[in-house]
Amino acid sequence: MNEEIQFILDAAKESMEGAMSHLEKAFIKIRAGKASPVMLSGVMVDYYGSPTPLSQVSNVNTPDARTISVQPWEKSLLQEIETAITNANLGFNPMNNGEMIIINVPPLTEERRIQLVKQAKAEAEDAKVSIRSARQDANKELRALEVSEDRLKNSELDVQDLTDIFSKKVDDILHAKEGEIMKV
Structure with a gap:
């Protein structure tokens, strides 16, 4: 039974890492003034x-x-x-x-910088939605297992901890990208 729970947790973590990878690729395409x-x-x-x-x-x-x-x-x-x-x-x-x-590559205007920050925030929100979706899927799979109420609660808390960690990573990456975009 522990193996099944661990498998579900690993699958959720992998899915959340995929959301982070997608976010990083999306942020590379948002230019911050330098040609690339x-x-x-x-x-x-x-x-x-x-x-x-x-x-x-x-x-x-x-x-x-x-x-x-x-x-x-x-x-x-x-x-x-x-x-x-x-x-x-x-x-x-x-x-x-x-x-x-x-x-x-023209220098960014203030207006364009604000648009790019909005675009970055939208990408970050998409990543958070993917992370929450992975949490929801993992919790659904955990509830389908025949485990005790305590084990289920502990497993759901583990999934929530993963979600919190990845959401914080998204916020940190977004904050860094905003600083990069707004720096003149």
């Missing part, structure tokens, strides 16, 4: 009729803190890449110099 190749990670280029990630058809670099350069492996893709970046609606204005595409 990750900013273009969601851009898909029409490569001979099939949508392909930008990183698979070009070399994406950051020569300095405010510039992203995209060097396609085939010059014929310059126009496609430029169109894909524009259509991705990232707020960038790509410049094509015939060799590569250069993107100047």
